[in-house]
Amino acid sequence: MSLEISRDVPTEAALQDVSPLIETLFGTPQSPRWPVEWMATDEQRSLVSLDRLKIAAGGVTSDQENAHTGLYQEHCVICHGISGSGAGPASRYQVPYPRDFRAGVFKWKSTSRSEKPTRDDLMQLLVKGIPGTPMPSFSILPPSEREAIVDYVIYLSVRGEVERELLAFAIDMLDYDTTPPEEDLRLRLVSTADSAEVPSEMTEGQEAIAEVIDDVVGRWTSAEPTPVPPYPELEGDELAASIERGKEIFHGQIANCAGCHGQGGAGGLPSLDYDDWTKDFTTRIGISPDDKDAVKPFRKAGALPPRQIDPRVLAGGIMHGGGDPETLYRRIQNGIAGTPMPSVEISEDSAGKTGLSPDQAWDLVNYLSEMIANP
CATH class of the missing domain: 1.10.760.10 (Cytochrome c-like domain)
Structure with missing residues (x-):
């Protein structure tokens, strides 16, 4: 953010509020929550199932009936990473890099360029894999397990994008600078930050939280395939x-x-x-991907080498x-x-x-x- 707007923006004040807020709303990738209290419609609230999230999250286990939990860690984390960053242990050896879900951008989908994929788009990628890449097919998994993984990918994407948007909102609109703003503008739920309940009277900061969640989750629920006219069968x-x-x-x-x-x-x-995931920390903010010194701080923070x-x-x-x-x-x-x-x-x-x-x-x-x- 500092480089993008060409001024020094201390992030500590915004992170002090946004980080615990995200954990209160969404839990952690290992112990997820789905903040239905903050969602405007039944469609948004049912976008993912908390029961399926719990099956996909956490450590790998199985019972006597061979029902598995920890599906994401079992099948996905080595490439996509714990938080969905796309920087898992095997990522740097793969071409192309595994997808970073947190920006909310997906390549292979039936929707328009700016829209989220549909649930069926993600399911088809699990069933078929992505030919010519390290992404395999998971067609051998039971349908219920694939459904749980789809829910979890959506969850990681929503969690990451809400975090990004709230940080940007804090810097651009809510006067976060070297210190937090006045209380009414702060991105906080309650003083102890241990509840996801919606207050009866919201502050301006809390209204921003609701607005960002509605924007991110609403774009998932509104995604529709672009219409395609019938294919003319010619011989x-x-x-x-x-x-x-x-x-x-x-x-x-x-x-x-x-x-x-x-x-x-x-x-x-x-x-x-370069793709947009690399441009996010290079050309979009005025850094040449070839400038190793300028890229170094981002590499230390977990970014993969520009390719x-x-x-x-x-x-x-x-x-x-x-x-x-x-x-x-x-x-x-x-x-x-x-x-x-x-x-x-x-x-x-x-x-x-x-x-x-x-x-x-x-x-x-x-x-x-x-x-x-x-x-």
Whole structure:
């Protein structure tokens, strides 16, 4: 925050209030809470189940019926870390790095770029894994255990993002500086900070707490897949003509896929760019990822070494997020959150001007499918 706003911002005062507040509201990753008292709707309150969180959290155990608890620690923590930071013990040896859930950004999903994934999106990643990455399939787990892990991933993401937003709110809006602000502005529940109950009359600081929780959790409950028109089943000459049109679009100025993915999708064009998780502590706040001295404090705090992100090799490649036609259409339509992969506007009105028509998007999908299957 200090670097982002170009002034020294002592964090101790904000952390003194936000850290115990987060623990009161959400517990710890090993002993989670779900603060239903602070949620505005039944949908938000039921986003995750506390019973399932308790199955996923804590140390690994099993009983005589082989019912397991501590599922996250058993299956996920070695890569994603205790808090969901993506910096588990095995993380630095993996390409790409495991996901840091705490920023609330997910790449492989059916929703628009700025939205959260749906519950089904996360479940599909557990069932199928992410081909071409170290993320395996957990299809052998009982469905009830996968449901518990999905709940826990959502919990870690909400917990981390609420913490980030409250710290930012404290610095930007509530006059936290070298010392805490006046009592009405402080991010506190009660003087002992040992209760998650909503007071009958809230202070301005407590209203901020409710606002941030409603914003973060509300974006999870409102997430919906972007609509995709029916896939036109083509064969023979019609399919060949569609693929040829898609090839022109791939190499054309509007989609300009070749600009990153290379001619024919063969790759070989390094982007010299980084994903948003690296930009968060480098370019977004004016630090070059190559500046080891400037990056060093973040590395000491747990950040993984900056690593450039390269465009996918499409020809004969492996699609991390899936390669079926509907998924490819959504990748064109939504881009890939957290990465430099942009979206392309798809509508009849934008066709040939700033975007593609739905039929043109399907032509591009057919070309991509052909390129992937027959490089």
